[in-house]
Amino acid sequence: MTERGLVLVVEDDRAIADLVGLYLRKEGFGVHVEATGDGGLAAVRRLHPVAVVLDVGLPGLDGVEVCRRLRAEDDWTPVLFVTARDEEIDRILGLEMGADDYVTKPFSPRELVARVRTVLRRVAGPPARSEVLALGAVRVDVDRRRVTVDGVGVALTSTEFDLLTHLLRSPGRVFSRDQLLGAVWGYAAAAGTRTVDVHVAQLRGKLGPGSPIRTVRGVGYAADTP
Template sequence: MLVVEDEPAIAELQRRYLAQAGYGVHVEDRGRAGLDAVRRLRPVLVVLDVGLPDLDGVELCRRLREAGDWTPVLFVTARDDEVDRIIGLEIGGDDYLTKPFSPREMVARVKAVLRRAQDAARSDVLVSGSVRLDARARSVTVGGDPVALTLTEFNLLAALMRTRGRVLGRTELLAQAWGQADYGASRTVDVHVAQLRAKLGDACPIETVRGVGYRVPS
């Protein structure tokens, strides 16, 4: 587990609670050092402060995703603005925590993100049109060409493809893709669906059922 946090007291609190939960923890206090640590240590998850002094968390995550690194990221920020949350999710964050936060909530969110990563590795292959999703390999292709998805985008697509023909409301999608039904708001789901449509293009099988939610037709 990698924690990138420039406030020593918060970093120590995160380290202590994650260690108590049974995780090995490495801490960095600068963005560039955090980026190097991800590449060097290959952590299972990064708890990433947005407001880092030399390279902010959003840019750090962007560089990872552009390099094809999809290590799960839990953003931590002092800002409680929907625009900030949306930006973090759009560039590949998997969850979002606003300061001040309960250390127990942080650990719960870390466990939820890791659980979703494990669920994404189930050994089934789902196909809809030219879109093929391999859950074990955590890969998606369109017409044989690979498409890079974040963990959350992958889980959202998998949830819809596993329930083909059925309309899933936003709350149910939150529960299936995030592991909790009360996180964020419907806008969070809409952002990820928009990202999926942008990445999958005309092949995207997701349909909007106005006023209800989304589905992949059977």
């Protein structure tokens, strides 16, 4: 069964790759495995997977560099990093390179598959309807998943897009980090609210001075006219 599409798993530990592949196949995904960064990069270009599960600590061309090169080519295939390093700098670096999410080893294969499904739901978006959100200089065409600032297109990851959309749908409303984590990522608060802060920082950086996102100290974030 591959009705959910092909997921590329780039992992040099064969036991982990086999386990992840087993759980993905159970959920109806097709799976292709590569053990090196170069092989993974070539496979993305050749196979056009719906998502990539990408180990950060690959020999040679590591996962962060693979993701950086994909984004530099304007390839926004959803990427979920798998890393053995739990330091905050690794997470921030990965998200700066355009990753949509990450899990830290050791991880539950079920959790990883659930996160892949969540990322793909965000990419697919809601049923087609006419919806355009605008606040200040920022305009979001929800149907086409396009964002512009003063008419200039801005490339966002699927997570950044859904975070911005969620905030813009309720202008002026303050969302806590836990609320955003549940609404956008679909995770329990235990997953770590720092994830929200990192994505907000990245989103603001891409939107520039026209960003409508403001921090409400001690509470969370809101979208207001700059």
